[in-house]
Structures are given as C-alpha cells and as structure tokens.
Amino acid sequence: MSRSSSPRDTASDVVIVGGGAAGLSLAHRLTEPGSPTLTLVEAPDGPRRPAERTWCYWDRGNGQFEQAVTASWHRLRVHGTDGRPVIVDPAPLRYRMLRSTDVEQLVHTRLAGTPGARVLRATADTVRNTADGAEVRCTTPDGRTLTLRARHVFDSRxxxxxxxxxxxxLQHFRGWFVRTEGEAFDPTVADLMDFRVPQPPHGLAFGYVLPLTPNRALVEYTEFSRSPLSTSAYEVALAHYCRDVLGLGAVTVESAEQGVIPMTDARFARQAGPAVFRIGAAGGATRPSTGYTFAAVQRQSRAIAAGLRAGRARAFPPHGRRALAMDAVLLRALDTGRLDGPDFFTRLFRRVPAERLLRFLDGDTSPWEEWGVGLRTPVGPMLRTVVELPFLPHRFPTAPRTAHRTGDDHR
Known part of the structure; x- marks a missing residue:
C-alpha cells in the first residue's frame, strides 16, 4: 500500500479511477520526477474487485514492467487449419506475459515511495466536472461517503x-493454467493462434498456448464472434483442445480465467468534460482487429504523464486514424463472412516478416509498410468492404452484451 489508504486527504492534482492495466500504468508513469500529486482509487476486496488477470504484449528491450514479467518468448507459432505450423522470430521484439497481481505490487511499491501519491480502496460511484476541476464520489469499505477533488480525473471504468x-x-475466451504429468511444452515458443479447433458458423476460433515450464502452461480457447459462450461450452472446447489437438494426456487445472474483449469500429470519446478523461478500453485503447490493449495503454499513459508534467492535460489517442480505418475494414469483412479468418491470419504470418507484422498489428508501421502488408491480403473482399463501409450507419447495440472485465484482459 502506498503513502496512505486513509480517506482523510481528499484533494490531489490527479485522481485515477480504476486499478486495472490502464489505471496502474498511468499511476506508474506518474511516479517519475516532476509529476503531479495523485490518488489511485481501486475497488475494495469483495465482488467488485476483479480476479487476477493475464496481460500480454510485445516489446523491445526492458520496459517499465520488466520486474513483473512472468515469462517471455522470442519465437511465436501459428497453426493453420491444415495443421501446418509457421514459426517466426520477431527479433528484436519479444512476447511478454504479466500477471495483474505482480503489476499491482510493483506499482504500489513505487507509489509508496513517491511523495504526494497514494492508493485508496473505495468504490467510485460518480465522476463529474466542477467549476475548478472534477470530483469523484466514493463509498469506503466501511460504508462512508467520500468526495475526492482534483484538477484532473482519468477514469478507466x-x-x-x-x-x-x-x-x-467480441473476442471471448476461457483459459486454464494446466500442469501435465510429463514434459509437454516448449517454453521457448508461444502459440498465438492455433486454428486446428472446430470453427464456429460465424467468426473464427483458435487455441492459444503460453508455456511457462516444460509441464506448465496457460492454455486458452478463444473465439471472435458476436456472442460469448457459456462457461460449460468453453470447458468442453478446452478439454477437446488439450486432449485431441495438443495431446496433453492427463492434466491438472490449477486455475482458470475468462473474459470478453470488444472488437468494434465504434468511436470512443476520450473526454467527458473539461477535467474528466477516459483511459484504457473506455478511451478506445483496445485494438479493434486484434483485441490487444496493453501496448496501446502504455503509449497513452506515457503521453498523458508527459503532458501533465508539462502542464497540459489530455487523453491522447491510443491508435492512429489509418490503423482504425484498416481495422474497420477487417472487422466488417470478418463479420460478413467475406474473409476466411483463419486463412487470413495464417497467410499474414507466413508472408509478412514477423517483426514488421507485429508492428503493423500494433499500429507502428509506415504507410509504405502497410501497403506491403495489404498486398498480402485477399484484395477482392477487402475492396468490396471499403466501398460498402461509408454507407453503413453507426448503430447502438440492440441488446445488452455479456461482458467480463472487458478491455483489460490478456492481449
């Protein structure tokens, strides 16, 4: 815990609402010299506090969370529906895995050593702009109401x-942390997409394996489709994948995690008033075409922190316009069935240099590089979708979606 978890001090320069990837990342950036005072509001223990989660990303060198990295891989593998694998080395990039509790512990330790920073365990009820900034009304674990005042509020709810x-x-998934009786995994290779699973009538499905040791791994079943599955359906799919595709034999499931990540071309407003800003998935950090969020959160947090130290508050866009435009085309092509999803992703990994492809998926490529990637996609379905998109209206969802910890999960 940082400097104080007491609710007595109610004023700070910055209040960050939410202790997920976005809130923790921004708080971590604001422990650097010259940063404003801050209060990080996290949900108290109980049903509102999310279970431990896994966050993954690729990066070069040692990033700010290197001390919290659980595992990393320098080789990535994709299996096509035909069973043929493609193994790539995206050097100098590495694929990294973090556990939320390790990141939380690292950030809390940094906050504890930072004057003017603290963590408050409370439920944030309302956030609103005021004449001289913003305020957050909270309920403390003992039931008291507390009003936090700040010049700027960054809300990740x-x-x-x-x-x-x-x-x-939706990108929806369930994963098992499994232990096998023998050595069943290669800890140097992460399976990003294994399409050797039965494909659903709409969308696509794949397995995902992050080996931790020769006999321990996170094994996931993931779908891109319009609706999530029941927990029992995920369990059946995972059992099939472990037994019939991976051939793991008897496994011990040590723990499980489940989530839903929105994949949409919706336009996310990053500001809710002069002093209230949305960050993370709520501010559009989830990459629409892949569901990856963590890397974009780091870019946004770095820019916000630098702006605050320079006296400017702004929720910087996590993705560029070109990337979002390409994602809108891909999502529509997948949703209409014009594009064979497993074939599309497998073809990209087989035909595009791995380091360039990962930068492309992260929105970090030049127009010339993007043109080269585009030439390796099915041109006909993509062009048809490009022509169609401007005439399609943006609509609100017709029914509520089931969502579990949207946005901060995994990717």
Missing part, C-alpha cells in the same frame, strides 16, 4: 452503454 458502431464482434 467500463462504459455502461457502448457507443454506436457499424460492426460489433
């Missing part, structure tokens, strides 16, 4: 109503 969109898909 999921939006109650999704913004209108032309295309809405």
């Amino acid at each position: 999921p939006r109650p109503t999704p913004p209108p969109a032309r295309t809405r898909l």
Whole structure:
C-alpha cells in the first residue's frame, strides 16, 4: 500500500479511477520526477474487485514492467487449419506475459515511495466536472461517503452503454493454467493462434498456448464472434483442445480465467468534460482487429504523464486514424463472412516478416509498410468492404452484451 489508504486527504492534482492495466500504468508513469500529486482509487476486496488477470504484449528491450514479467518468448507459432505450423522470430521484439497481481505490487511499491501519491480502496460511484476541476464520489469499505477533488480525473471504468458502431464482434475466451504429468511444452515458443479447433458458423476460433515450464502452461480457447459462450461450452472446447489437438494426456487445472474483449469500429470519446478523461478500453485503447490493449495503454499513459508534467492535460489517442480505418475494414469483412479468418491470419504470418507484422498489428508501421502488408491480403473482399463501409450507419447495440472485465484482459 502506498503513502496512505486513509480517506482523510481528499484533494490531489490527479485522481485515477480504476486499478486495472490502464489505471496502474498511468499511476506508474506518474511516479517519475516532476509529476503531479495523485490518488489511485481501486475497488475494495469483495465482488467488485476483479480476479487476477493475464496481460500480454510485445516489446523491445526492458520496459517499465520488466520486474513483473512472468515469462517471455522470442519465437511465436501459428497453426493453420491444415495443421501446418509457421514459426517466426520477431527479433528484436519479444512476447511478454504479466500477471495483474505482480503489476499491482510493483506499482504500489513505487507509489509508496513517491511523495504526494497514494492508493485508496473505495468504490467510485460518480465522476463529474466542477467549476475548478472534477470530483469523484466514493463509498469506503466501511460504508462512508467520500468526495475526492482534483484538477484532473482519468477514469478507466467500463462504459455502461457502448457507443454506436457499424460492426460489433467480441473476442471471448476461457483459459486454464494446466500442469501435465510429463514434459509437454516448449517454453521457448508461444502459440498465438492455433486454428486446428472446430470453427464456429460465424467468426473464427483458435487455441492459444503460453508455456511457462516444460509441464506448465496457460492454455486458452478463444473465439471472435458476436456472442460469448457459456462457461460449460468453453470447458468442453478446452478439454477437446488439450486432449485431441495438443495431446496433453492427463492434466491438472490449477486455475482458470475468462473474459470478453470488444472488437468494434465504434468511436470512443476520450473526454467527458473539461477535467474528466477516459483511459484504457473506455478511451478506445483496445485494438479493434486484434483485441490487444496493453501496448496501446502504455503509449497513452506515457503521453498523458508527459503532458501533465508539462502542464497540459489530455487523453491522447491510443491508435492512429489509418490503423482504425484498416481495422474497420477487417472487422466488417470478418463479420460478413467475406474473409476466411483463419486463412487470413495464417497467410499474414507466413508472408509478412514477423517483426514488421507485429508492428503493423500494433499500429507502428509506415504507410509504405502497410501497403506491403495489404498486398498480402485477399484484395477482392477487402475492396468490396471499403466501398460498402461509408454507407453503413453507426448503430447502438440492440441488446445488452455479456461482458467480463472487458478491455483489460490478456492481449
């Protein structure tokens, strides 16, 4: 715990609402010299506090969370539906895995050593702009009401109503941390997409394996589709994948995690007033075409922190316009069935240099590089979708979606 978890001090320069990837990342950046005072509001222990989660990303060198990295891989593998694997080395990039509790411990330790920073365990009820900044009304674990005042508030809570969109898909998954009786995994290779699983009538499905040791791994079943599955359906799919595809034999499931990540071309407003800003998935940090969020959160947090130290508050865009435009085309092509998803992703990994492809998926490529990647995609379905998109209206969802810890999960 940082300097104080007491609710007595109610004023600071910055209040960060939410202790997920976005809130922790921004708080970590604001422990650097010259940063404003801050209060990080996290949900208290109980049903509102999310279970431990896994966050993954690729990066070069040692990043700010290197001390919290659980495992990393310099080789990545994709299996096509035909069973043929493609193994790539995206050097100098490495794929890294973090556990949320390790990141939380690291950030809390940094906050504890930073004057003017603290963690407050409370439920944030309302956030609103005021004449001289903003305020957050909270309920403490003992039931008291507390009002926090700040010059700026950065809110990472999921939006109650999704913004209108032309295309809405979900990346939904369930994963098992498994232990095998023998050595079944190669700890140097991470399986990003294994399409050797039965494909659903709509969308696509794949397995995902992050080996931790020769006999321990995170094994996941993931779908891109319009609706999540029941927990029992995920369990059946995972059992099939472990037994019939990976051939693991008897496994011990040590723990499980489950989540839903929105994949949409909705336009996410990053500001909710002069002094209130949305960050993380609530501010559009989730990459629409892949569901990856963590890397974009780091870019946004770095820019916000630098702006605050320079006396400017702004929720910087996590993705560029070109990347979002390409994602809108891909999502629509997948949703209409014009594009064979497993074939599309497998073809990219087989035909595009791995380091360039990962930068492309992260929105870090030049127009010339993006043109080269585009030439390796099915041109006909993509062009048809490009022509169609401008005439499609953005619509609100017709029914509520089931969501578990949206946005901060995994990717």
